[in-house]
Amino acid sequence: MTTDYTPMWRELGLDITAHNTLLSVLGDAYSDIYLTQTNRPEGMAYFNFVMSEVHGLRIKELMEARNQGRKVIGCYCTFVPEEITLAAEAIHVGLCSGADFAMDEVEKYLPRNTCALIKSSMGFKLAKVCPYLECADMVVGENTCDGKKKAYETLGTMMDNLYVMDLPQMKSPEGKALLKAEFIRYKETVETLTGKTIDVAALKKGVTIANDKRKAMARLAALRHHRPLPISGLDALLINQVFFYDDPARFTASLNALCEELETRIAQEISVVPEGTPRILIAGCPMALPNWKLPAIIENSGAIIVSEESCVGERGCRNLVDDTADDLDGLMDALVDRYLAIDCAIFTPNTERIDHIEAMAKAAQADGVIQYTLNFCQPYAMETLPIEKSLETSGLPTLRIETDYSQEDMGQLQTRVEAFVELLK
């Protein structure tokens, strides 16, 4: 960051000392993991810049937008329909949950056996180090897993602007009705918050912005299916993470520009890795910014990640909203259909996820699958065993990794990943 944003952070009520510590750790990690990569596409310069300004310029933009009367809505999950937020000209941002912070404080409110992502969400609140959270006019939680569902009860006592969205557990007619009712309630809440009426034209505009972003993500995903491989998995993960923070139109344009460069690279047979480098698909829990631990280990072990079956990855951004309906109810139905197609492990049954992982692995020419689960994440942990059986039946080698955000198991993970990569050669 070239500017001193301290006055802005102070205005937001951040704990400046703690926040400086966070930024310093984040900067060091980014330098070590990202800037040491060689042969990166030039288009990554934009994402480097976004990362360097993630708590700076982007927050300044949000503050300026607020000064102009726009609202900021912060979310923890891909189930919150961004289209509705955008339809009201509000700003939709993901909230920090990818690093340990204030864990001692957190464990006064949450059981120790809670997944790192949930603990992180609360840690960032308790420590006052997330400028997105502090500048949000509304924070949206959602009843996905038991851990999040119950943690929001406590988080709600720490902020006065938490809104919780209910979610179904089955994709039944009643489940769909529940989701639709919740999307209508969200729309009405956003209308009240922003003072804007979401009509057909506005909602279509929101759908278009979000669809364009998803189309660009799909374009990136498809380019990674190629040999030679034009971009690293770490860089692709970063793009997936920035997806949640950046201005959507600018993000889409920058990503499309990058994709053009990647297309040229493919035509020119420029690869980020030597031929024969084992190609890995990662499947499982989301890797929220700045959780780069496992991908860094994988790509430092002589393998390359070609696809992420994750909320921060294809699960979160695939499937477009059908924008053909000409009435609000039809568009809301289309929204519900798009979000209900998400193959999150909170649903039962969720066999389409196995099929999706296998199709993704095939499309991306993956040599192996690493299932990534956060400790104590029951829904994804429960799915690892049947998925492993299914993948092995299909002849795809798999590795199960269960970890958190600490650095304590780095050596052990490195050893296990290296052994797996060796197997794939």
Place this chain on the structure above:
Amino acid sequence: MTTDYTPMWRELGLDITAHNTLLSVLGDAYSDIYLTQTNRPEGMAYFNFVMSEVHGLRIKELMEARNQGRKVIGCYCTFVPEEITLAAEAIHVGLCSGADFAMDEVEKYLPRNTCALIKSSMGFKLAKVCPYLECADMVVGENTCDGKKKAYETLGTMMDNLYVMDLPQMKSPEGKALLKAEFIRYKETVETLTGKTIDVAALKKGVTIANDKRKAMARLAALRHHRPLPISGLDALLINQVFFYDDPARFTASLNALCEELETRIAQEISVVPEGTPRILIAGCPMALPNWKLPAIIENSGAIIVSEESCVGERGCRNLVDDTADDLDGLMDALVDRYLAIDCAIFTPNTERIDHIEAMAKAAQADGVIQYTLNFCQPYAMETLPIEKSLETSGLPTLRIETDYSQEDMGQLQTRVEAFVELLK
């Protein structure tokens, strides 16, 4: 057991050797924990007998009923409406989940970090040691917590008669609609299974049987509020456990007979413990048969349990169904209202549970509350911290115990419980 039931168990496909081991461990534990108690009410003889025949005579009854064309429905949870089962003259039984069995096998299917109750359910199936499970015409699972919801996906591959009931996560109008739709689906499924039509008269009959059972339980609960205390917590827990297995009319009659004896005891000032014995309320996870570990430790530490805020306890059996409606739809609504009032930790928000625990503690003249959570049970673990804060504000000492079905932590638990009891004196 006086009869050799081996041929019956063999007919059910039980693993006779493993089942004998289970019965032997169960018998020894029962002798050690229950039969060493002094000054028990005479009415406990009936429950002793039921326990001694829990895998014998009761199974024989179920087999005979099946031979007469009746159906047996096995359930894992108090959310399954027994009234509907009874309306179709089917038999509603709880399924064994209170002891570790075949854990090595279980961990091939479920993550190690799964709660003991869920692991036990699968262990009893894999090891073929639960005659209730093996003689059930239909087994009903339900989407309560993440762990159970996902475990049923795997359990369903091990049996061809698993039926899963969806449940809401919020007590909203949509949540209520979902529960009603599921109760209607259950009713239709039971009608198909039994070949019987559930009309108003049949459903009223089912409601009456279940309500009578619950009234008797409420009578027992109220008698335990007294000083002198006429019955031990261990004996009351046993009754709560037998509640799930026994013929309901016989159970109700036997319990009411016991309650008459307890009323006499109270009038005669006969107590099972000396005056001044600290009175404990247990709150939290269910204690399925034969999980007596913590209650035995508490009552061996010089305290006495006066109430259980648990599915196997007051949470599971309080609240009657309003039987005044004269049409099926009205009765189904009354059923939904009764079950939706359950203050299970799967619901959010669930603040009524705190109020309920405090009211129970006051009514039972409890000196302290022990919160009991099974390891890795996220919903109840998540509620322990806010409940503890609330109880302490009300001046009620609390202790949090997290454990499983193993005996490994017995010494540690004993030490912690003794220290807590000492505090209450």
